[in-house]
Amino acid sequence: MHKVGLIVNPIAGMGGKVGLKGTDGSEIVALARKLGATAEAPFRALQALKELEILKDSIEIITCPGAMGESVAKKWGFKVGIIGPAKEETSAEDTRQAASEMMKLQIELLLFAGGDGTARDIYSSIKDSGPVIGIPAGVKMHSSIFALNPKRAGELALLYLTGKVKELREAEVMDIDEELFRKGVVSARLYGYLKIPFERRYVQNVKAATPPSEKYEQEAIAAEVVENMEQDCIYVVGPGTTTRQIMQLLGLDYSLLGVDVVSNGKLLAKDVSEKQLLEIIDDKRSKLIVTPIGGQGYILGRGNQQLSPRIIKKIGKDNIIVISTKDKLHSLKGAPLLVDSGDGEVDEMLAGYIKVITGYKEYAIYLVAF
Amino acid sequence: MLENKKAKLRNFHQAHWDEPVIFELSAKGARGILVPEAEEEIKAEVGDGISRIPAHLRRKEPPALPELCQAQVLRHYLHLSQATLGADLNIEIGQGTCTIKYSPKINESFATSSKVTELHPFQAEGTVQGALEILYKTDMFLREISGLSRFVFQPGGGSHGLFAIASMIRAYHESRGESGKRDEIITTIFSHPSNAAAAAVKGFKVITLYPDKDGYPDVDALREAVSDRTAGLMITNPEDHGLFNSKIAEFTRIVHEAGGLCSYDQANANGILGMTRALEGGFDFCFFNLHKTFSSPHGCGGPAVGAVGVRKEFEQFLPVPLIDFDGEKYFLNYDVKNSIGKVRMFYGVLPVVARAYAWIMSLGEEGLKEVARIAVLNNNYLMRNISKIRGATIPYDAPGKHRLEQVRYSWEKLTKDTGVTTEDVQRRMCDFGMHYWTSHHPWIIPEPFTLEPTESYSKEELDEYVAALKQVSEEAYTDPEKVKNAPYNSCIHKIDPSLLDDPKKWAITWRSYLKKHGKDIDA
Numbered sequence: 012m013h014k015v016g017l018i019v020n021p022i023a024g025m026g027g028k029v030g031l032k033g034t035d036g037s038e039i040v041a042l043a044r045k046l047g048a049t050a051e052a053p054f055r056a057l058q059a060l061k062e063l064e065i066l067k068d069s070i071e072i073i074t075c076p077g078a079m080g081e082s083v084a085k086k087w088g089f090k091v092g093i094i095g096p097a098k099e100e101t102s103a104e105d106t107r108q109a110a111s112e113m114m115k116l117q118i119e120l121l122l123f124a125g126g127d128g129t130a131r132d133i134y135s136s137i138k139d140s141g142p143v144i145g146i147p148a149g150v151k152m153h154s155s156i157f158a159l160n161p162k163r164a165g166e167l168a169l170l171y172l173t174g175k176v177k178e179l180r181e182a183e184v185m186d187i188d189e190e191l192f193r194k195g196v197v198s199a200r201l202y203g204y205l206k207i208p209f210e211r212r213y214v215q216n217v218k219a220a221t222p223p224s225e226k227y228e229q230e231a232i233a234a235e236v237v238e239n240m241e242q243d244c245i246y247v248v249g250p251g252t253t254t255r256q257i258m259q260l261l262g263l264d265y266s267l268l269g270v271d272v273v274s275n276g277k278l279l280a281k282d283v284s285e286k287q288l289l290e291i292i293d294d295k296r297s298k299l300i301v302t303p304i305g306g307q308g309y310i311l312g313r314g315n316q317q318l319s320p321r322i323i324k325k326i327g328k329d330n331i332i333v334i335s336t337k338d339k340l341h342s343l344k345g346a347p348l349l350v351d352s353g354d355g356e357v358d359e360m361l362a363g364y365i366k367v368i369t370g371y372k373e374y375a376i377y378l379v380a381f
Numbered sequence: 382m383l384e385n386k387k388a389k390l391r392n393f394h395q396a397h398w399d400e401p402v403i404f405e406l407s408a409k410g411a412r413g414i415l416v417p418e419a420e421e422e423i424k425a426e427v428g429d430g431i432s433r434i435p436a437h438l439r440r441k442e443p444p445a446l447p448e449l450c451q452a453q454v455l456r457h458y459l460h461l462s463q464a465t466l467g468a469d470l471n472i473e474i475g476q477g478t479c480t481i482k483y484s485p486k487i488n489e490s491f492a493t494s495s496k497v498t499e500l501h502p503f504q505a506e507g508t509v510q511g512a513l514e515i516l517y518k519t520d521m522f523l524r525e526i527s528g529l530s531r532f533v534f535q536p537g538g539g540s541h542g543l544f545a546i547a548s549m550i551r552a553y554h555e556s557r558g559e560s561g562k563r564d565e566i567i568t569t570i571f572s573h574p575s576n577a578a579a580a581a582v583k584g585f586k587v588i589t590l591y592p593d594k595d596g597y598p599d600v601d602a603l604r605e606a607v608s609d610r611t612a613g614l615m616i617t618n619p620e621d622h623g624l625f626n627s628k629i630a631e632f633t634r635i636v637h638e639a640g641g642l643c644s645y646d647q648a649n650a651n652g653i654l655g656m657t658r659a660l661e662g663g664f665d666f667c668f669f670n671l672h673k674t675f676s677s678p679h680g681c682g683g684p685a686v687g688a689v690g691v692r693k694e695f696e697q698f699l700p701v702p703l704i705d706f707d708g709e710k711y712f713l714n715y716d717v718k719n720s721i722g723k724v725r726m727f728y729g730v731l732p733v734v735a736r737a738y739a740w741i742m743s744l745g746e747e748g749l750k751e752v753a754r755i756a757v758l759n760n761n762y763l764m765r766n767i768s769k770i771r772g773a774t775i776p777y778d779a780p781g782k783h784r785l786e787q788v789r790y791s792w793e794k795l796t797k798d799t800g801v802t803t804e805d806v807q808r809r810m811c812d813f814g815m816h817y818w819t820s821h822h823p824w825i826i827p828e829p830f831t832l833e834p835t836e837s838y839s840k841e842e843l844d845e846y847v848a849a850l851k852q853v854s855e856e857a858y859t860d861p862e863k864v865k866n867a868p869y870n871s872c873i874h875k876i877d878p879s880l881l882d883d884p885k886k887w888a889i890t891w892r893s894y895l896k897k898h899g900k901d902i903d904a
Contacts, residue, residue, distance in 0.1 A: 159797075160797070162800050163800075166800075175877070337823060338823075340591075341823050341824070341825055344827065345591070345592070345594065345825075363601075363605075364599075364601055364602050364604075364605035365605070366588070366605065366606070369589070372581065372585075372586040372587065373577075373581075373586070373587050373589070374586065374587070374588045374589065375570075375588070375589045375590075375591060376588060376589070376590050376591070376602040376603075376605050376606045377591055378591075378602075
């Protein structure tokens with residue numbers, strides 16, 4: 012019997028169609044309802060679960076009462092195990108508690124329908140347990156934990172449960188400050204990584220080689236970077252799983268979400284603030300290593316705000332090393348890499364073609380825009 | 382009679398023989414031919430024959446080959462042939478990038494003539510003058526088609542040809558004492574992956590350019606890529622989406638100014654034969670696939686020829702031997718100053734060159750140009766009809782924009798609308814007796830499919846292929862499960878492809894299959 016967790020955030024996505032930018036906070040939910048918003052997430056969860064119908068007799072869905080999952084799971088006739096008390100109004104705390112209880116019950120996979128806020132709640136509760144698949148149902152979806160659409164989320168769950176997809180990858184959990192966002196200011200933060208089944212598209216053609224795993228690509232990139240590191244130069248290593256591989260290859264401690272500083276193979280400082288960074292760099296020769304964060308291709312200004320315009324100016328465009336797996340570049344579907352440093356002049360300086368390290372002795376020339 | 386003539390769809394069903402692997406058909410002692418025993422007087426002279434072979438050269442055990450009679454072998458392979466959709470069986474426009482055209486059968490009779498097949502590559506030059514003449518004259522034809530000054534036919538395929546070119550680029554920089562410094566090769570993401578691979582095998586770093594919004598590699602991206610480390614540019618044109626980069630002369634100029642050399646992958650030459658040449662494009666090297674463009678059947682990994690050509694000043698690096706003519710006789714010329722050496726034994730895959738020679742001779746200059754014109758016309762006719770199919774899109778399309786010999790299409794919209802992917806369409810097309818191919822990796826174009834109609838197919842045949850695609854699209858919108866569970870009329874049903882991705886399970890030989898699946902080889 013497969014144990015699958017299901018959390019539906021019944022209010023996720025309600026704000027979108029009535030012009031609100033998210034549904035964080037009960038006042039906003041009330042406003043959304045007043046404006047005529049109806050629940051989107053249960054409907055989307057239904058679409059995803061339909062793909063698992065084929066395994067109906069061998070799945071037990073562990074979920075929350077009523078609109079948080081029970082009604083959706085029962086609709087397709089799954090065997091259902093309920094945790095937690097029934098409630099009229101649900102909150103973020105309910106999501107956090109449910110996720111943590113499900114992990115204790117040793118579920119194989121957690122499916123959730125919601126947006127960035129829901130992903131963040133789940134992350135704060137379960138960290139790197141998992142795997143998790145996001146059914147996209149929110150207004151904001153900067154995190155890369157979400158499948159392309161509900162149907163694909165269900166298909167991916169099926170592939171994972173039937174053992175056809177075994178590999179896991181870390182996907183960014185990102186969220187923006189909704190308070191600022193409603194005033195028109197975008198400020199995204201990288202909160203952490205959840206594990207998601209990594210579906211490689213299987214191809215039966217002889218001309219198509221098996222694509223190497225993401226980890227292998229990241230290791231190749233790290234080897235290229237480390238091999239070319241210069242004596243006495245200060246390397247500022249931005250956040251991300253690709254940059255982490257560099258720290259691991261150097262055998263150094265690191266902060267996955269923060270900025271670390273390295274020179275001559277030694278860690279100078281970990282998880283530095285903008286101020287500390289300015290002091291360390293001073294007027295010394297420095298290079299900055301960044302990788303796209305999230306699904307939209309931001310190399311600066313999303314999830315790495317410590318790297319402020321002042322820092323970037325100091326280091327200089329020629330000393331910025333961009334690294335990215337080819338998969339990540341290709342997932343942009345021809346769209347450019349993006350910068351949003353907060354300073355128009357700096358953004359302009361960074362725009363144009365840049366050399367991206369994509370593997371060992373492999374590079375791409377790719378467009379940066381803002 | 383076509384049952385459903387109006388829709389142009391066939392009621393196809395492939396033969397299913399449930400055919401075992403030939404090793405499983407083996408019966409101990411079965412034989413195709415029983416060789417008669419030697420006569421007494423021969424035995425008296427040489428004994429049993431075997432004992433004359435030195436003991437250390439004799440096998441201890443007979444080879445573990447299957448034992449069958451001739452009729453069984455014949456039947457086995459006929460069964461297998463009925464379970465394929467070969468180039469002569471279906472409307473073979475589905476394997477884009479491979480130029481699967483009709484190869485006239487008369488050319489086959491030259492290639493398989495005993496005058497070709499009975500030759501030994503170690504025969505003295507004086508006894509193979511005819512073969513050398515074919516090689517020499519085909520070289521002359523390709524010089525005319527490309528504008529370059531000398532060709533060799535040793536590389537056994539396109540990638541092998543690119544390897545030879547990458548070796549020559551390296552040799553050139555070495556001859557100038559710059560090989561340590563010039564270690565970067567520039568290519569594009571829509572060039573064949575063999576360009577990047579050949580460069581990497583020769584130890585170069587590889588820089589890949591991505592297309593601009595119109596699908597062309599960008600001159601500014603190239604300017605960002607070139608430096609005093611540039612060894613060369615290895616590029617396909619038209620690329621695999623069928624767009625011809627008309628700024629190619631500017632590309633080669635920029636690379637030359639930076640001190641690099643330029644190599645032209647002409648695997649996609651079918652739409653430009655006689656129209657544009659490597660020389661005028663500013664290239665130093667090029668290669669043609671004789672097994673695609675020049676009428677040898679393409680497939681199953683050979684036999685093939687990647688004919689490599691160079692400009693005059695790079696002849697000194699060519700692999701040996703060259704075929705030369707002294708006014709009286711043809712001869713093998715090993716006197717090449719800075720040759721990269723041999724890239725393959727002997728002097729080329731003669732049957733493939735013989736077919737190419739016959740094909741060029743039968744068409745002449747005007748004929749070759751007509752091949753290109755019809756291939757391009759067919760492709761644009763096909764493209765405009767596919768653009769009308771629901772869910773199919775043409776990336777980088779614009780009103781009035783034409784393609785050369787092929788197009789990489791996308792089912793991204795179909796997938797978003799219905800969940801049906803290009804791989805589902807691929808399997809469903811088998812039900813109509815049609816071959817269909819997606820794309821090389823990486824899939825820059827989402828849910829891709831690549832079609833290349835060549836000059837060989839009529840309007841009616843292209844219509845039939847489009848009708849099948851249209852039918853699959855309609856099914857996807859009305860009954861997606863039908864497409865997702867296909868094929869139904871093919872010899873093999875949907876398989877679990879995860880085994881193909883598992884090194885512990887995949888097997889390309891019988892011995893490896895037995896080993897990986899825990900079976901005893903003697904069982």
